[in-house]
Amino acid sequence: MDKIIPSAGLGAELEGQLQVVVDALSRVYHRQLVSILLYGSAARGDFISGRSDVNLLVVLQSVRLEDLAEAAKQLRRWRKFKITPLFLTEGELRLAARAFPLEVSDIQESGYLLFGSNPLSTIVVSPEDVRAQSRRELHGSLIRLRQGYLELLDHREALGGLLAGAITSLLPVFRAIIRLDGTPVPSTDMEVVESVASRHHLDRDLLTRLLAHKRGSIRLATADVRQILSRLVEEWERVIVLVDAA
Structure with missing residues (x-):
């Protein structure tokens, strides 16, 4: 080794x-x-x-x-x-x-x-390719999020899993947004979320709660899951606009 x-x-x-x-x-x-x-x-x-x-x-x-x-x-x-x-x-x-x-x-x-040897040392990633994949990921994940809501509406526990998967999908896009801004990407997921939310005026409370839920450090109340999902879809649409403007 x-x-x-x-x-x-x-x-x-x-x-x-x-x-x-x-x-x-x-x-x-x-x-x-x-x-x-x-x-x-x-x-x-x-x-x-x-x-x-x-x-x-x-x-x-x-x-x-x-x-x-x-x-x-x-x-x-x-x-x-x-x-x-x-x-x-x-x-x-x-x-x-x-x-x-x-x-x-x-x-x-x-x-x-x-x-x-590091095969990535000579590879250059194009910012336009980053934007293109970010758009694909965001639009595709938003469609899956809506579809999952339709299928799991009466299954609150399963909706919690859907929310954990959603924030997982957002994290690579958030890191890409930070790179497109020309600033260093923080090492932890929580720092990434807080950085993007602060810089671009996203719903920090919602996003950090979802990340904590994904990591298992908090448990979302089942009564709140539908409301949280509704807020997430609205925030998701804002992120799509954000990537388009990057």
Whole structure:
């Protein structure tokens, strides 16, 4: 393993397991393996044990089904720790910078290199591609949010899950908005929400409550869920206008 994993609240057991995963991938793929990066909340220092996934970007020279079969043998053990690997080639990663610039930007900014060379160091993400994906994500998620409300209207607990998923969808867009503003992106999700809400006069109370609900630190009263969802849809439409103006 090339680097020691940074202290991000992962715990000694999970950090040790990550070392096992990196060593296993290095043995399995040998010269095919270009790099392994830790990304997401585990790299940003916003990790919640038992809730957050441990995201790994595994870059190979080629990705064939027989190559993945080797990794699949290890997946059962990794799932216990919510370790989720994403396998891409360097060429696919360059294409992903155009198709998925929000995700690529996040990994460029906070990803932590565990093995090999960093394939993201020479990739440039276009601001227009960022705006385009942000619009797609916002419009698509808003449609799913409305549809979910129709289907789950009489299931308050399920609506709570819908709200948690909604704030999860907003966070990458919020980080993109901060980048388009030309300012550094905070490391934690709560700081991201507070930054965007303050700078662009969004409903800070609503957004921070939803994030706390997603993280499990508060529980929304079932009687309030429908009202909160209504407020969220209104706020969502404001974010769409905000991205269009960025």
